[in-house]
Amino acid sequence: MSNPAIDAAFTDGPAFIPYLAAGDPDYDASLEYVEALARGGADVIELGLPFSEPIAEGSTIQGAIVRSLQSGMTVDRYFEFVTELDVDVPLVCMTYYNLIYQYGNEPGPEPFVEQAAATGIDGFVVPDLPAEEADPLREACDEHGLDLVFIVAPTTDDDRLDRLVSLSSGYLYVQARLGVTGAREDVSTQTTASLDRLAEYDIPKSVGFGIKAGEHARDIVAGGADGIIVGSALVDIIADGYESDAPVEETAAELESLCKELTAGALEGAQQH
Amino acid sequence: MSNPAIDAAFTDGPAFIPYLAAGDPDYDASLEYVEALARGGADVIELGLPFSEPIAEGSTIQGAIVRSLQSGMTVDRYFEFVTELDVDVPLVCMTYYNLIYQYGNEPGPEPFVEQAAATGIDGFVVPDLPAEEADPLREACDEHGLDLVFIVAPTTDDDRLDRLVSLSSGYLYVQARLGVTGAREDVSTQTTASLDRLAEYDIPKSVGFGIKAGEHARDIVAGGADGIIVGSALVDIIADGYESDAPVEETAAELESLCKELTAGALEGAQQH
């Protein structure tokens, strides 16, 4: 039942999964930036659809969301954005449930998922949708052949883990540490513990929350991860470029270069594993 | 039992009884001012000994008290002041009970009265001492041959009036209106009512509270008063002189002239009665 494009991303070595908020800091620049991720080696792209109350995000991604919304991002523009995007990488839409729920004429996730599928989205990550509330979205995703990726947290106990694994498709999002998104200086010891616990499950495990540099990527993949998810470290580059009014190509190049570093780190880790 | 000097003041026509606070605005000037009252025709002088909480005074006399205290007036200085004063008029000490009560080595009014008598004081008016609390002071006054003057208010009922008349010596202080001391523009109708009520009593009746000009004095004496008491109108002259830094003689002359106007008014009233 899982999406073949996303499955494919995990077949050939560790997957590098960068995140950016669509429309950050504005629509046109954001197109360039997302394309730079692909050039940098992205295997999957998590493309954020900004929501006004992002309770799981740290200040970096909150900043991205504010910039995007202020420059006019809406749900319809997001779908346009996806359509216009020239990348050959599967896309996972990362957003909060209310936007999915409101779309279309009747409340419920189906219209949004239908439109997402039509536009070329391959899956979803919804940080405020735990297993308990996921049935309607899971069904709609199944109907339209999209993955629904669940997040596994350090606090998730074994019972919940079983349930999440059984609900998840595409990959598991392994939250590297407690807290909100944001780049950190080190690799959490919680990460290794989580990966050990997950080893028995036959689903790709992508680790996110706090990864910033190639060496983190390396250590995490060496610890058993099948993919690494990096958001805030990339958003920081956009924020810096935006603050300093840097040319779009310059920021895009920096993004591409960090992606390459992370990809290389992940590869190195895979060799150590 | 009453003091002959004060009695004498009422034998020869209406008595003019001015009030000043001793030491207002300072010791030396105040001596001049009190002496000016005598020159102006005072039959009795009510000489205020300033107390820090003068609950029965309006803002004019409060001002006098503040000036006097700030220039160093104390109880001992007050007695010196009386001794030094060169007037041939009976003196009534007007003050609040706490100062009388505290004087000397043991609490109680006797030491103060003894000293007052020795210094040449002839009587007392104590605004915060109603009949209920007056026994100790009455006794001390009797012992030393001093008068104790009680105030009769517009609210005093007939029972209280009997009692006050029986306790009072020298004269009755007839409070012309409700409220606190202070010069007014008119004669209160309460005054006439009070005087009518008092007519039957055989004790001199001096009216105070609000008398400002000769015509008030005239009307009040015409209404049956045996004396008029004037304070705030005189204190106003001192306050004006103090504010404008006028020479002491100039202020003294003004005081003398107002006294003369009031004395004349009273005389005129006596002829009408």
Add this chain to the structure above:
Amino acid sequence: MSETDTTFGDYGGQYVPEALMPAIEELTDAYERYVLGNEDGFMDEFRERIREFGGRPIPLQRADNLSERYDRDIYLKREDLLHGGAHKLNNALGQGLLAKYMGKERIIAETGAGQHGTATAMAAAHLDMPCEIYMGRRDVNRQRPNVFRMRLNGAELNPVDIGRGTLKEAISETMRDWATTVENTHYVIGSIVGPAPFPAMVRDFHRIISEETRRQAREQYGRLPDSVVACAGGGSNTMGIFADFVTDSPFSTAEDSNTAADADVSLFAVEAGGSSLDVDEKRGVAPNSASLSTGSEGVLHGARTKLLQDTDGQIMESHSVSSGLDYAGVGPELAKLVDDDRVTPVNVDDDAALEAFHRLSQEEGIIPALETAHALAFLETDAELGEFVVVNVSGRGDKDLQAALEETEQRDLPNAPSMGVFDE
């Protein structure tokens, strides 16, 4: 609602990050055992503390002058007399104590008007627990006395600089803290909002308002009221006083249990009409906080409920003269009761609330919170209130003095007192 149900009809639920779900399961378990089951005498201890520390029972007072004005018997449920000055302590103390029973070492809370923050800070000091409060920067500025009070009670205060700096942002930020510290920390949410079991649990801590009101109404008036009126921000004072009029209470004794006649008690939830009920979709701004009256179904802060949102589902900025009502959502249980026609949602605007603030102050000698003033303003309505009306005076106005005076100055209210004495 059954003990394991997380919803109120279509509303409610648990829309929170996975990281929080284990804590929410643990909380649900603790709620069922301690609150519903009185395990280890939890509810006995809660009731004793809210009585001795909080000052319950709280009187139901006949407002003689308002009664004359409106030609009905107006009774005031005086939650303003509860320690801290608002109903909020019922919940803050209840959750603080529950956190203690659960072995948590730290509590956190959001606050809008600062009443929930001060209540939580007080409860934390009383229970000897470390406490941190999140408060929007704008609210920090307009509710200064409450800010001082929280600090005096030893709570840390974290101003939230995101967005407009009001309750919505403070809740989001507290959830972020909780997502980080969930293992040793309990989030004391301040109204009947958030993921299950919060809405039911917070209601159950406030249910004591309703219990007392029923008993007092019977003792003092011989029967239940014709209507009960309460302001609604999140809706905790609202459900607190409505609870036992809506359905049987797990605490009510047989003698006091609800009868068919209770359905005759009209329940009015008064929302902040702000300056207008219209919304500005473009700017994402609703100049009101009337989510029951004008909102639509959606998911916010962990629950499905009625919201102020644009057509995409982005949450709008709400507005009200009173910080404590200034929120784009509302408790899911109230949303359900409104859909069921059990609760009537109404609203009054800023001006009417300010007038009612001055009216109660002048005519009854009680300075109400600006939130409460909304409930009081509704008494001016033409609606059928009946003979015997109870208004929940959810809080006192001490925290609002400055704001009320400034807002009054900007208007031409018929009953504003002159404050000229201060210029002298």
Add this chain to the structure above:
Amino acid sequence: MSETDTTFGDYGGQYVPEALMPAIEELTDAYERYVLGNEDGFMDEFRERIREFGGRPIPLQRADNLSERYDRDIYLKREDLLHGGAHKLNNALGQGLLAKYMGKERIIAETGAGQHGTATAMAAAHLDMPCEIYMGRRDVNRQRPNVFRMRLNGAELNPVDIGRGTLKEAISETMRDWATTVENTHYVIGSIVGPAPFPAMVRDFHRIISEETRRQAREQYGRLPDSVVACAGGGSNTMGIFADFVTDSPFSTAEDSNTAADADVSLFAVEAGGSSLDVDEKRGVAPNSASLSTGSEGVLHGARTKLLQDTDGQIMESHSVSSGLDYAGVGPELAKLVDDDRVTPVNVDDDAALEAFHRLSQEEGIIPALETAHALAFLETDAELGEFVVVNVSGRGDKDLQAALEETEQRDLPNAPSMGVFDE
């Protein structure tokens, strides 16, 4: 005291202008009939109103954290929970109602901290009577929230610019108003001071504190306390909680009547030690308000009592960090009880009071009035307090936030919270 006695031993009496004496006779008559005799059910109405409007009974709360700190059982009588935030309403409502029974059309009052003024303004609004309050200019400035509250309740506020602009001047000025308007006006004096029958009458309206405390102590602790501690300005909260421990109450039933054992209850009246107990005779300034501890007998504001005065008998300027204690006199009944060794006068200085203010706020979640903080500070004493101590929490500190913060900033207190959050 017999019903017609105006004195307490050598203290008390009626040192007022003759113009006021008829009103005082009328008041004495009304006091005897309505208050002592419950004529026309006056006391029943008073008790009902203080219950419903005021929020009585008020809890007696065990302070767990203080009890641990002091290794005794510390109980707090929570008058801070009374409507308005202090014990003051007992008296203001009682006198306001009495004025109504007497047919008076207007009430006036002085205020220091503003608590008596706000209580009177609230009572006046509740009873629908016009009201004017006199308040020293300095107090107007240091108790601003209370000034707003009085105006919001519809009272006129008259700042008094005389002298240092504190309570002493406000009382004198209110007496002047009364001397002018005595025919239709009642002067609601704010403590157990002034001419008879005020000290006894004000005590009797506050006696309910003592009644409740006795009953609650017995119910909750099984016996009467070893000591009762209260701050003393004029002494109304003090005599309110001491009353029934000192002598039989006209209201106490046989069952609750005093026994010999009551004499074992130690009574501590805690005065404001200010910055020092020394006086500056020259400048007429006492940097404290400790008239019971350091004052001498004299006559002020209608009564003979213990005073801060110079050797001439001029009243000194008193000083205290708390406006409500900043008064040069004290109730005559307290003066008598001190002479009789029934009440022990003690004092604590400004610093100790501020520390106790922060201590209660942080450790018990109750922000006390600065007045009350003096009583709390005394718990640090070495004196024999016994096992079971009751402290009268005469009021809450909301009115004092600004003053407490400013005074704290000027000092180096070990337990002051940092207020840095506000500089951001």
